[in-house]
Amino acid sequence: MKPAPTLLSVVNQVLANKRRPAIAALPPETRLREELGFDSLDMAELTVRLEEAFGVDIFAAGVVRTAGEVEARLPAAQP
Amino acid sequence: MRLMSKNILITGVSRGLGLAIARAVVAAGWTVYGVSRATSPEFAALAAAAPGRVKFCAFDLADADGVEKVVFGPEFAGLQVPLDGFVNNAATAYDDLVSNLNLARLQAMYALNVFAPMMATRQFVRNALLHGKGASIVHVSSISAHTGYKGLAMYASTKGALEAFSKNTAREWGARGIRSNCVVAGFMETAMSGALDEEQRQRIHARTALKAPASLESVAATVVFLLGEGAASITGQNLFVDSGTI
Structure with missing residues (x-):
């Protein structure tokens, strides 16, 4: 069975598409544009991948900048 | 064969150009994901002739707001279906003199001709x-957006809007392998031009090099070309299939 997707795994998928190395951890204060180098098209791809994985459009309620802000809009992980 | 297969979403498939x-x-x-208000005996026959390769969703695109939930919902062309092409064909023509322009009819036409395809493009992108494998958008435009015809100012303006939208979509998403083009169709013998009388038809055809209506098959073949690998380097273009309107 495929492991359940996490914000980290989805971010790494977007990084892989940019041919960039995966990251091991994603602290909540990580700024997606400045620190991960995501441009607007990458942010759009991240949005769609998160929507597919979690059923939530992270931009529907306004702009997000950090990993923590994204995480806050995703449904809480199952225990 | 599997690698060559494509999933193509087409609006307005029950008759006329969409059916072609x-x-x-x-x-x-390839596989058709067809959308129309209702099916037709001709579309049903096509589905019967190609089992599993012709899907259908009954939906009125005048409801631009429902495009996301219904057409691109999990029951039809949702994220689970890797789409390769989107053909924006469904349209309505409200024709009248500009001096008679009716706002409610104009808004209804914009909902179907402009807002629904823009929302569909959002979901398609x-x-x-x-799925990250590139994709092709083809809007069906009209020669009326380039050559004026009495009574078609409002209709032509919807096609002009689409052409501008297509050009900018091409620019915005080209880096992700998403292409967008328009097929600028001349007058065809379809229900849409059915209200024209014989004299009007002759006048329109006289304005073309070929002195004939544009054929549905020629327009359809151009759409298929733009969807396919042969058009891999073509984006942001308007291809005229109009019998050489002069």
């Missing part, structure tokens, strides 16, 4: 981003 495009897409060996 659906036939050409099936003939190319999202689908293409998820």
Whole structure:
């Protein structure tokens, strides 16, 4: 069975598409544009991948900048 | 064969040009995801002739707001279906003199001709981003956006809007392998031009080099070309299939 997707795994998928190395951890204060180098098209791809994985459009309620802000809009992980 | 297969979403498939495009897409060996208010005996026959390769969703695109939930919902062309092409064909023509312009009719036409395809493009681009293998958008435009005809100012303006939208979509998403083009169709013998009388038809055809209506098959073949690998380097273009309107 495929492991359940996490914000980290989805971010790494977007990084892989940019041919960039995966990251091991994603602290909540990580700024997606400045620190991960995501441009607007990458942010759009991240949005769609998160929507597919979690059923939530992270931009529907306004702009997000950090990993923590994204995480806050995703449904809480199952225990 | 599997690698060559494509999933193509087409609006307005029950009759006229949309039906001709659906036939050409099936003939190319691809799968049709067709949308129309209702099906037709001709579309049903196409579905029967190509089992599993012709899907249908009954939906009124005048409801631009429902495009996301219904057409791109999990029951039809949702994120689970990797889409390769989107053909924006469904349209309505409200024709009248500008001095008689009726706002309610104008808004209804914009909902179907402009807002619904723009919302569909939003969802199509999202689908293409998820599957990451490139995709092709083809809008059916009209020669009326380039050559004036009495009574068609409002209709032509919807096609002009689409052409601008297509050009900018091409620019915005080209880096992700998403192409967008318009087929600028001349007058065809379809229900849409059915209200024209013989004299009007002759006048329109006299303005073309070929002195004939544009053929549905020629327009449909051009759409299929733009969807396919042969058009891999073509984006942001308007291709005129109009019998050489002069």
